Amino acid sequence: MTLLNIGLIGVLGLLGVGFYGLLTSRNLIKVIIALQILAKAAVLALLVAGNASGQIGLGQSVAITVIVADTIVAVIGMALAIQVRRQMHTLDVVELARLRG
Amino acid sequence: MIDLLLILVTLVFAVQAFRAARLLSAALWLAGVSVLLAIFFFxxxxxxxxVIELSVGAGLVTVLFVFAISVAGDEPVALRSLLPWPLAAALALGAAALLGWLTLPLVGVEGALAERPLAELLWQQRGLDMLGQVVIIFCGVLGMLGLLAEAKAPLRQPVAAEVAARRERELEEMQQKALP
Structure with a gap:
């Protein structure tokens, strides 16, 4: 098995695990962790594609952009989680959906 | 062989991040995923x-997670999910299998274009991306400050009057201490 196919298996596995976590977790911070794993799968996919097409530099430059955007998403998500916890005293996503009005 | 082992251990770490009972251990498993992926990137x-994944993914994001968990509280996450787990697993597996069916096996193309150095690529060809990143970082900092800012209690008097009143109070306290 070549390095590229192993990398692609890693992408698929991380994608599956991330989707599963996103569907099943109810804690807001766990949702952010699931998003992080999905973004890592995207970065790995970009680098595998760059390696496969012989342009690893281009893959790297796009991957850096994805890492920066993903870190900012995590930062904003965690600030949101802290504020939600302060105001509503819960991190449970289902409980938050009930608090209408 | 060692690559396959690396990827399999990475997947085990990712699964452990969701199976962990405490949020803190979940964050640490995520850092482990980051480290192993960095080795694979190399x-x-x-x-x-x-290097960026190692410093940002395993370092900065983990520190942020630990900070957020210490502020928001590490309540044990034994909540049952709304979706039954076989359905969720089938959906996730289906998505991954569909993508795998479309992409596997991957055959590399050797030397499609002449490779340019990364710095030149980053600053010249993708210069607009770098500008976008700066804007994103700025927006992120502003958003975090806005979200985490504490609302201050409004002053009852103008500032000067408030300061004068506080000084009066302190003077009174000092006099009471001096003359028991």
Whole structure:
């Protein structure tokens, strides 16, 4: 098995695990962790594609952009989680959906 | 062989991040995923991204997670999910299998274009991306400050009057201490 196919298996596995976590977790911070794993799968996919097409530099430059955007998403998500916890005293996503009005 | 082992251990770490009972251990498993992926990036021939992933993914994001968990509280996450787990697993597996069916096996193309140095690529060809990143970082900082800012209690008097009143109070206290 070549390095590229192993990398692609890693992408698929991380994608599956991330989707599963996103569907099943109810804690807001766990949702952010699931998003992080999905973004890592995207970065790995970009680098595998760059390696496969012989342009690893281009893959790297796009991957850096994805890492920066993903870190900012995590930062904003965690600030949101802290504020939600302060105001509503819960991190449970289902409980938050009930608090209408 | 060692690459396959690396990827399999990475997947085990990712699964453990969701199976962990405490949020803190979940964050640490995520850092482990980041470290192993950085090693794999290095083997793919992308050392710059490997370093960034190691410092940002395993360092900065983990510190942020630990900070957020320490502020928001590490309540045990034994909540049952709304979706039954076989359905969720089938959906996730289906998505991954569909993508795998479309992409596997991957055959590399050797030397499609002449490779340019990363710095030149980053600052000239993708210069607009770098500008976008700066804007994103700025927006992120502003958003975090806005979200985490504490609302101050409004002053009852103008500032000067408030300061004068406080000084009066302090003077009174000192006099009471001096003359028991």
């Amino acid at each position: 083997r793919l021939g992308a050392p710059q991204v490997a």
